Amino acid sequence: MATSAPSSEYPASTHTPRYLTGDAAGIQEFLDKFDVFLFDCDGVLWSGDHLFPGTNETLEMLRRKGKQVVFVTNNSTKSRADYNKKLTALGIPSNTEEIFSSSYSASIYISRILSLPPNKRKVFVIGETGIEQELASENVPFIGGTDPAYRREITPQDYKDIASGDASTLLDPEVGVVLVGLDFHINYFKLALAYHYVRRGAVFLATNIDSTLPNSGTLFPGAGSMSAPLIMMLGKEPTSLGKPNQAMMDAIEGKFRFDRSRACMVGDRANTDIRFGIEGRLGGTLGVLTGVSSKEEFVEGNVRPAVYLDRLADLLVVDQDR
């Protein structure tokens, strides 16, 4: 998964992260500081299709202590309901309300944060059903997406219609947002329409900007690769509603209304997960060594968690006497 460089605006970490594995008193003190835990999933709770031992027990312990658990994912192709099914299939007890995906993040951003004129509230979607379902859940009207009418070749007549700006044919005058996520049916026609909507003033959004995504043990084009042609043509970047962009944190806060000083981000990647928590000014960040970042990166890198563990289940040391 490609990661962005740390924001140049944000100072590099200089503290020494506290290593908590085996430190029962330290873990107890750490847990007492937070009411909310935001979890990156792959690399923290599981890897690929393999659930880490102790994941469920750890989540159960946190819930029993009254902590709010939120699963934060950049996956835009699945709705929260679909992602919940994935967690269930992996054996993780969860409910849809605990899941925060980039497609939901984008939908909340559009419906609750963007101030769109009433006649510009429609979204042109490049993406799959996950985005469509979440837009529908927020009552945001949309076109494009999985509609078969957009899964076709561009025709000579299309060029003329688009150039003429003839709203009765191709360009819907109510489109005020272009939202780009991972689309397994990306094509020239959709890219041309998206480009012209943004040129005509539509807000340019992306569910996330990961250039690749892992699948079957190797990498394939990610949501960022769908935005790449538009970025090159337009000469500007979309606002991304996924980690590590703070628009996603604002959307999470908009939904859960939590106290940031009492929230902790948990993740395996310094430059996305931990950075997401630090720049979101959360009360804490917890790094785990079961994913991408190494101990050296956590301890000596530019973006360091407040505390780190060998594995998430090391938190269970406080729970041995129950």
Place this chain on the structure above:
Amino acid sequence: MATSAPSSEYPASTHTPRYLTGDAAGIQEFLDKFDVFLFDCDGVLWSGDHLFPGTNETLEMLRRKGKQVVFVTNNSTKSRADYNKKLTALGIPSNTEEIFSSSYSASIYISRILSLPPNKRKVFVIGETGIEQELASENVPFIGGTDPAYRREITPQDYKDIASGDASTLLDPEVGVVLVGLDFHINYFKLALAYHYVRRGAVFLATNIDSTLPNSGTLFPGAGSMSAPLIMMLGKEPTSLGKPNQAMMDAIEGKFRFDRSRACMVGDRANTDIRFGIEGRLGGTLGVLTGVSSKEEFVEGNVRPAVYLDRLADLLVVDQDR
């Protein structure tokens, strides 16, 4: 048409370009210095479907004086033969041997300049028939392109086959080059294959890197937009065989075997055409004001032609007495 910034390696122009419109003696002196004229087409010879007055008379005059005329185009979707038909349809006498397109440029580069092992000579094409025809003209084997087998969705089995690297199914072990041009049938499957070929060591080439192309009076995704997802995923740029990249000049020289000091590039755009001639160390560059660049850009910009004219047909002043 998006233009690249001038190469930081190349010093900015500081001279004052000579204005030759109406200066018969200056034009005569200018013409005598060159044996070869390389022409950008749109904006110089015609605009859209409109042939500029005097274009044919000017080309005829140059040919009568024994000058070699070369039409240089970044259009990769047409073969030279197809492009020749376009010139003929516009009323310009020409022959296929005078045309140098980015698809032909790429084919020459692959067949004559790249040193590929005998078992790595196959090209995976993202693009249209123009590329296929030119590869065939140089006896370069290829797959992809317009083959209907590649105009389909990616399947779960594809992910597994690609991850396994199973050559008998999807990834041809003889592919040593990925060549990306404008493809009106771009899709996720082609992008995924191209990405994995380059990751496995294939040379990453582009016919050209123009992010957009004009059509019906507005802009649509260009060849550069097909490369954009791969650039983002791979973190590296392709070698471009179109203007202003010098690989194209090398290919032109490889075909015409001309003396660069006796050649002149003619164009309407400072940052692509004129830059192409300057960085190619041609004997001269001629700017015309019938296209993108303004007089101010030619006279005060960072990339300035040696001489400029209001229009190409102003060269005919030397031909009035014939």
